[in-house]
Amino acid sequence: MTFAASALADLESLLVDGGSVVVAESELVRHGEDFSIHPARRPDAVVLPASTREVAAVIALAAREGVPVVPFGAGTSLEGHVIPVAGGISLDLTRLDRILELRPSDLTATVQAGVTRRQLDAAARRHGLQFPVDPGADATLGGMAATNASGTTTVRYGGMRRQVLALEAVLGDAQVVRTGSRAAKSSAGYDITSLLVGSEGTLAVITELTVRLHPVEESGATVRAAFPDIAAACAAAVDVVAGGVLVTRLELLDAWNVAAVNSYSGAALPERPLLLIDITGAPAAVDENLAAVADIVGDHGAADVVLERDDATRRALWRTRHDAAYAVMATAPGKKPRSTDICVPVSELPAAITAAREAVDALGLDAGIGGHVADGNFHVAFMLDPGDEGEVDRARKLDGLLVDDALARGGTCSGEHGIGIGKRAYLAREHPDLIPLYRKLKGVFDPHGILNPGKVLP
């Protein structure tokens, strides 16, 4: 459907708290795409609600009229989650940007869905606390909860599902519900909180979250270790995990990624497979864990091991890591970035990464491999012309090979990017027995089928 002038007037009349409707061309374009290669599709209108009440009113109208509603945050999704494939309303939640309450003694904060992770982290740091989940982009917390985002610190703190204690959300019938509580744990009823986290806007629109905060660590150090080959780097990562060494980040960059990073950031990292390992805590604990890590990387033949204790140098090194995605983009301006996202049991990592490298080479792709190896999650990243059928076909083949390999190893098709548009067939491959159940759950939460249609469910 498209919006007639009268329908727009109807929408505007619902926004009693200062929200607005936007149909400016540039905003329709911006809300029709994300960071993925999936074809853009403009929404019919962008609605920026200013309150939960307005979100509910918009959803009530959409349910009545059968109009799709696609939640939109920072627009940094990697799997097309925010693309309104069936048109309708792009529900931009970025005006819900208030930190409602920060409770340092409870190590929790309650925020509106449009608050970004950096905004919350900055507020937390004024109390000696942090919000550690870092998917790279400065995503909104509502969006991060919707995809169960994680990142470099997940090995230590867990991803979004572990952080979210409570939600306010609007269901597909416009009912506003509150799940969970502010208590650190609960055994009260079915866990709707965990069900909505990772549901990618298909079951409800998240409007408010209560999340855990964590104390800022007293001290830290970063180890940068270069290995003779990627298998040795992976084996070292496996041993760090199996040895129970308390690390805060444990990241792999292969030689391809390091070269891209050097070129983009002007860094001078050794262009061999690298592990970047961050260790934080009380000073003595950091020293002990550092010694354990040094032993392990040495055992696996790391030749070039640098230990950084200076905070500014560490931050610069981690900025380099976080810029890796942009470094990849800079290798082929005009193309779009593409990233696989499988996650395997950690012991399977060396074999899985070897298999991935073989698949990349067999397909003739120019790609790097890196990732959150302590969680068994890695990304093959490369650039792609979405208009080049051959390139798209090779990317699809790579996806399929890697997903099949991950599933055969007891892993999953998505470690952190979610299903969105692009992985629906893989979800069916991973959980064929659950798909009918998913459909029934969708029917319970979104009886009119208006919430983010065309996502998650195959």
Next chain:
Amino acid sequence: MTFAASALADLESLLVDGGSVVVAESELVRHGEDFSIHPARRPDAVVLPASTREVAAVIALAAREGVPVVPFGAGTSLEGHVIPVAGGISLDLTRLDRILELRPSDLTATVQAGVTRRQLDAAARRHGLQFPVDPGADATLGGMAATNASGTTTVRYGGMRRQVLALEAVLGDAQVVRTGSRAAKSSAGYDITSLLVGSEGTLAVITELTVRLHPVEESGATVRAAFPDIAAACAAAVDVVAGGVLVTRLELLDAWNVAAVNSYSGAALPERPLLLIDITGAPAAVDENLAAVADIVGDHGAADVVLERDDATRRALWRTRHDAAYAVMATAPGKKPRSTDICVPVSELPAAITAAREAVDALGLDAGIGGHVADGNFHVAFMLDPGDEGEVDRARKLDGLLVDDALARGGTCSGEHGIGIGKRAYLAREHPDLIPLYRKLKGVFDPHGILNPGKVLP
């Protein structure tokens, strides 16, 4: 319904893998009660399946005949979960007692539902690993997952929901499903795993679990601190949490509990409010955290502070803590133990415990207060004659007062014992907006309404 001889023969014919049907009086009695005060009710038959296939066959028959199926593990539930209030089949899963796979490098194990936590922990320790969740009783892991059990180590490692990576479960229509994966994290599809954890056998019968294991800590120490009053003990606990001190256990016993423990265990603990604090990790880290804890408890007027580093002495002290439930029972032989289970945001703990003590005194109950205070979860424990209406009425009044107080403080009616029979009205008080959703989910997973009827849903 009751089972005719022909129905029993039908049941037995389904058990092709060596399972059995039991109708011996003693077994019907044992399967008709748990540790709670809820009235016992015998099942019509006890079925002990020997395989998932047999579980599915029994559920298929029950669905066809409309017979209730109530999963049973160790029978140590505290809220009547395993009592077959509508008769039918008690499905005893204790013969599913095999550890199917233990993967030390992945820090995971896959077990059948009837494996107990101590059985898994002992197997894990042969690899330098542990399974830390400890609800007190040596419960089965299926049962612990079903109630999202937690315990003294939850402040450090999280409760069951955080441990469970994957499940095999049989739905109410006899379909066998597999949720999750063996990967450490996933963003693939709706989180059915977390939904089934804590669903108390009302959505599915858990037959197999993949859980996280954790490295055994290198060293440890235990602090025992006696406080002038319970408010000071609570305030110290709040400061330990807010200060980000890494503790593995942080338990409160009030003077009443300490007296019970001394009498039961022959211990000679100071009969004042005590905090027991366990700190584990690398030696230097333990030292640093010990120093931080010593400072905090000193600031709150702890006079009698004992530091134990000897492992045997520490184990004995923690055994004393774990015996507290039995110590309470020994205060009134012949009566049944009763325990409240609210959980509040940690900063609310001193006020919540003060309010609980006032309620206990106003009702004239002879009760102790203790709990997992770093999580904000505490129990008022006392003995009760279930046949004495006055006593039961006072216990109910206490429950209601405490739940209302917890909810007003942003907490929950159940920190770890679950809803079962006894807290259904409180669940409705806590999540009135979610109850219709719960009912619909129940309909999706258990369309014939045979799985553990009379539990969770009000």
